[in-house]
Amino acid sequence: MTRDITVGQFLPGQSLLHRLDPRTKIVLTLVFIIQVFVSKSALSLCFLIVLLGVLIACSHVPAKKVFRAVRPMIPVIIFTALINIFYVSGNPVFHYSFIRITDQGLFIGFTLFVRLTALIAGCSLITYTTSLNQLAAGLEQLLAPLKRFHFPVNELSMTLSITLRFLPTIAEELDRIIDAQKARGADLSSANLYKKVHAYFPIILPLFMSAFRRAFELTNAIECRCYQGGIGRTKMNVLRLSRLDYQAIVFFCVAFGLSIAFNLYFPTFF
Amino acid sequence: MAIIELRDISFRYGTGTPFEKQALQDICLSVEHGAFIGIIGHTGSGKSTLIRHFNGLLRPDSGQVLVNNEDIWKHPKQIRSIRFQIGLVFQYPETQIFADTVARDIAYGPKNMGLDQETINQRVREALSFVGLDDSYLDRNPFRLSGGEMRRVAIAGVMAMRPAILVLDEPTAGLDPEGCRNLFDHLEQYRRKTNTAIVMVSHSMEEIAEHVQRVLVLDKGRIVLEGSVPSVFAHAGILNQFGLDVPQITKALLGLKKKGYPVDTSAVTVDQAENELLRLFEGKDDE
Numbered sequence: 001m002t003r004d005i006t007v008g009q010f011l012p013g014q015s016l017l018h019r020l021d022p023r024t025k026i027v028l029t030l031v032f033i034i035q036v037f038v039s040k041s042a043l044s045l046c047f048l049i050v051l052l053g054v055l056i057a058c059s060h061v062p063a064k065k066v067f068r069a070v071r072p073m074i075p076v077i078i079f080t081a082l083i084n085i086f087y088v089s090g091n092p093v094f095h096y097s098f099i100r101i102t103d104q105g106l107f108i109g110f111t112l113f114v115r116l117t118a119l120i121a122g123c124s125l126i127t128y129t130t131s132l133n134q135l136a137a138g139l140e141q142l143l144a145p146l147k148r149f150h151f152p153v154n155e156l157s158m159t160l161s162i163t164l165r166f167l168p169t170i171a172e173e174l175d176r177i178i179d180a181q182k183a184r185g186a187d188l189s190s191a192n193l194y195k196k197v198h199a200y201f202p203i204i205l206p207l208f209m210s211a212f213r214r215a216f217e218l219t220n221a222i223e224c225r226c227y228q229g230g231i232g233r234t235k236m237n238v239l240r241l242s243r244l245d246y247q248a249i250v251f252f253c254v255a256f257g258l259s260i261a262f263n264l265y266f267p268t269f270f
Numbered sequence: 271m272a273i274i275e276l277r278d279i280s281f282r283y284g285t286g287t288p289f290e291k292q293a294l295q296d297i298c299l300s301v302e303h304g305a306f307i308g309i310i311g312h313t314g315s316g317k318s319t320l321i322r323h324f325n326g327l328l329r330p331d332s333g334q335v336l337v338n339n340e341d342i343w344k345h346p347k348q349i350r351s352i353r354f355q356i357g358l359v360f361q362y363p364e365t366q367i368f369a370d371t372v373a374r375d376i377a378y379g380p381k382n383m384g385l386d387q388e389t390i391n392q393r394v395r396e397a398l399s400f401v402g403l404d405d406s407y408l409d410r411n412p413f414r415l416s417g418g419e420m421r422r423v424a425i426a427g428v429m430a431m432r433p434a435i436l437v438l439d440e441p442t443a444g445l446d447p448e449g450c451r452n453l454f455d456h457l458e459q460y461r462r463k464t465n466t467a468i469v470m471v472s473h474s475m476e477e478i479a480e481h482v483q484r485v486l487v488l489d490k491g492r493i494v495l496e497g498s499v500p501s502v503f504a505h506a507g508i509l510n511q512f513g514l515d516v517p518q519i520t521k522a523l524l525g526l527k528k529k530g531y532p533v534d535t536s537a538v539t540v541d542q543a544e545n546e547l548l549r550l551f552e553g554k555d556d557e
Contacts, residue, residue, distance in 0.1 A: 176360065176365075177365070177366055179322065179327050179360065180358075180360045180363065180366040181366060181378075182327060182353065183325055183327065183353055183357070183358035183359075183360070183428070184353070184378055184379040184382060184427060184428065184431070185350055185353050185354055185379055185382030185383060185431070186382060187350060187382065201368065202366075202368045202369075202378060203368075205368040206365055206366050206367065206368050209365070209368075209413075210365055
């Protein structure tokens with residue numbers, strides 16, 4: 001049941017990817033995704049896919065797990081790809097009444113499929129190899145320069161950490177309330193949509209009540225500890241870039257450089 | 271005849287995952303009409319898992335749950351009808367209150383049973399009186415009641431289904447002593463009046479000693495001790511081994527015995543201990 005929801009999907013490990021600094025991973029993932037989307041050359045795209053394969057191998061995350069992350073999105077990806085197949089102009093290869101498929105459309109549809117799959121696989125890879133706390137810490141430090149523009153970075157990361165921390169608690173609470181209302185004969189399996197929505201009121205309402213109660217309790221607890229935002233706060237675990245991070249950055253600079261070069265010198269798909 | 275009978279129930283959590291855990295193993299148990307049974311056990315001993323098997327919230331991996339001599343999993347689609355016969359009150363039941371008036375919240379169970387409005391109204395009033403609240407509460411906002419009152423409204427919500435067994439998971443957790451006493455008085459009256467069996471999970475040995483007739487001790491998903499209150503609390507050593515204890519007053523008597531006083535340590539309530547001590551002193555006077 002809801003107990004099975006994995007919030008985040010961190011798989012603890014000691015692989016190369018696990019040991020990288022979360023900031024390195026966030027930035028490199030972002031650059032990778034941008035590359036996957038702007039690449040116009042088949043060679044460059046193939047190169048990036050191979051790179052992704054190498055990274056998955058380095059991460060010690062079973063390929064099955066990565067596939068499991070992609071799987072729920074496949075219908076959406078296929079739908080998006082199909083729309084493109086039908087709507088891109090070019091030389092028609094198939095024509096029947098209003099349906100017209102062009103060679104350009106086929107290629108764009110197919111590459112979009114590849115791009116979106118790579119996007120999700122790439123994102124899943126970083127969440128598999130980085131704990132949520134690390135991700136939050138990495139994000140906080142990456143956004144730190146925005147403080148200059150009065151952007152509440154500390155508060156944002158605090159909110160993020162609290163949200164992540166309480167998701168499993170709320171999931172547990174949800175389980176408990178569902179059981180309690182089922183014990184009073186709640187019928188949640190009704191096929192009728194209206195009835196189904198109605199049946200969930202006695203579950204959602206207490207869930208909100210308890211979420212608010214928890215929030216108030218937490219606010220009190222935080223205030224009692226004199227929290228006042230990020231002013232003067234230090235960290236117990238300070239993130240430091242290691243030699244491994246510099247090696248990874250150099251490696252990726254070369255890889256991304258190659259990818260750009262492929263785009264420049266072999267710019268077509270054919 | 272037993273209302274509910276558990277035959278060799280075993281249950282595992284998370285089968286096929288790294289978090290797999292044997293939660294219950296070979297549990298046998300039966301509850302008769304009007305019985306008052308207590309379940310004690312260390313945190314994580316399987317108490318809550320066990321009571322979730324009573325009304326089919328969990329399905330055992332092996333073994334049978336019989337209600338009125340019929341396997342409740344024979345027709346899995348009709349499991350809902352079992353839930354009206356076996357009333358389950360979870361820990362902190364007041365957190366499941368959702369309606370804007372007390373009456374509407376208590377009516378939730380009877381309404382799910384498909385009763386007509388008149389019967390529902392009657393059941394709501396009846397249940398409210400069982401927990402010692404009068405009709406003036408009917409139209410009040412449950413969220414503005416005190417914690418103890420909310421708890422009683424929540425329990426009334428289950429009583430209104432007129433179950434044959436009322437199962438309570440730590441019904442007094444977080445209540446003050448006055449609230450606890452009050453709740454038990456009403457539970458006892460309710461049991462006498464309706465002949466409903468009560469099964470109670472508790473951490474308080476005093477509560478168990480004072481109110482129940484039969485005790486089950488759970489440890490790591492197994493029943494390790496079972497019997498009448500004095501017979502179970504006679505095993506202070508075994509209970510300690512399972513992270514449990516005997517009632518404080520029994521402890522006091524055990525202490526006296528250790529110092530060489532010839533007391534009978536089978537007393538588990540303050541009243542019994544008082545009689546025992548008086549007997550002891552009277553005996554001395556005679557000498």
